[in-house]
Amino acid sequence: MGINWLSIRNVMDMKAVYGGFATELKDLNLWVMNVVPIRSPDTLPIIYERSFGMYHNWCESFSTYPRSYNLLHADHLFSKLKKRCNITSVVAEVGRILRPEGMLIVRDYVETINELESILRSMQREVLTTFSKDKEGFFCVQKSMWRPKVVETMRMPLLRRAFLSLFGDNCLHLYGQAFNFG
Secondary structure, eight states: OOOOGGGOOEEEETTOSSSHHHHHTTTSSOEEEEEEETTSOOOHHHHHTTSOEEEEOTTSOOSSOTTOEEEEEEESHHHHHTTTSOHHHHHHHHHHHEEEEEEEEEEEEHHHHHHHHHHHHHTTOEEEEEEEETTEEEEEEEOOOOOOSOOOOOOHHHHHHHHHHHHHHHHHHHHHHHHTOO
16 A cells, blocks of 8 residues: 555544554554544444554544544444435544644445445545456545645736735835836
8 A cells, every 4th residue: 555654653444444544554653543433333342452442433523633543444434424424524523633744544335335435536635556356346536735736826907906005006016117017
């Protein structure tokens, strides 16, 4: 998948069942926030034996600073969320808490992955890996440092009006030639 583990510090398992994802990463120099969705079985006491975590309703905003996590992991979370909330809002929340150049790894049903991939591509995310077999699959996307390529410029009449309102006619006569709208 091309993950540089040396650059990963903060990881979130968005649907930690027993904290297995965090257990797999235990030898790396990072920490994992295990999140148990509120409509899942209560497994947080088991997670507390090895790590830490919290309960959360993913149909609502997650209480954290923007751009807090380098890597998010979601195992069959989005297919369950589609039944109760707007999946686009959840993807927008994922974009808010993910750092620039951070990654999202999703394992889910193929139809959910296709829907997520379409939403994430429209948000200028780079799909790094996609794999599916039978009815399940996974994909990895990276939040890019995207910026619009087209720079809008002001038209000269608007610029002339702005100049007039700020400096008046006298300055337009003196300095207008320099700005090529006199």
